[in-house]
Amino acid sequence: MKLHRNTFKQALLAPAGAEVKPQFGLFLGLAHAISAEIVADTGFDWLLIDNEHGPNDLATTLAQLQALAAYPVAPVVRTANHDPAAIKKLLDIGAQSFLVPMVETGEQARALVRATRYPPAGIRGVGTALARAAHWNGVTDYFAEADGEICLTLQVESRAGLDAIEDIAAVEGVDGIFVGPSDLAASLGHLGRPGHPDVVATVGDALARIAATGKAAGVFATDPEAARAYCAKGARFAAVGVDTLLLRNAAVRLAQSFNDTTRAVAGAAY
């Protein structure tokens, strides 16, 4: 059995100058295989299983990875934090692409790369007999190929992270840097206002800086115009929605068409 090739990594790392189509994704916070499978064939390039803010755990993440495996969409797993033991378990259940929140130094980036690699490049523990990732020792040459199919993207979403963009990008094994406008807005004194002009300008500058390093720049923007503007600034992957918001907003609009309800439709995601 051959190891699954990471098409998300291939898309993000397309050679500079190549005709690179930005990869558009959706955050998944409903934490169930059914809701993940419902959106699996809707046309997104990637779907993010969120373990930071979404109520996901290892079991729900596994179920969604299994559900998505049948579809031409790339699963990305956002970790809750930088814990190498938690990353090891996510690797072993088969996650190949990661988004790690709140990275603020090159040192943190180096530690995160090591958490996703086997020795000697890293500290990932060996347990392939128990790992879906290796199809329980069914994948031939797993140890020779596993590290190469890992896609590690890190979130810069604070003033300190902004200051460290080039240091983080310089770390071998970091494939992309994703700007989180909501947490960055909070760090810049604009809590709840990711669309504030100062935040928008700062995000755009950060994307351009990331792209200039040669690493893939990523961003979160639920406003289509903002997402396209950020892609023009250098974003190569963009999360443009959240499943929870899609559900709630559709329900609010449908109810309003029958009842005299005035519930607000959630705009930008936070």
Ligand SMILES: O=C(O)C(=O)C[C@H](O)[C@@H](O)CO
């Ligand atoms: O800080 C951000 O922006 C992100 O990291 C995305 C957030 O998690 C949130 O906006 C998703 O709803």
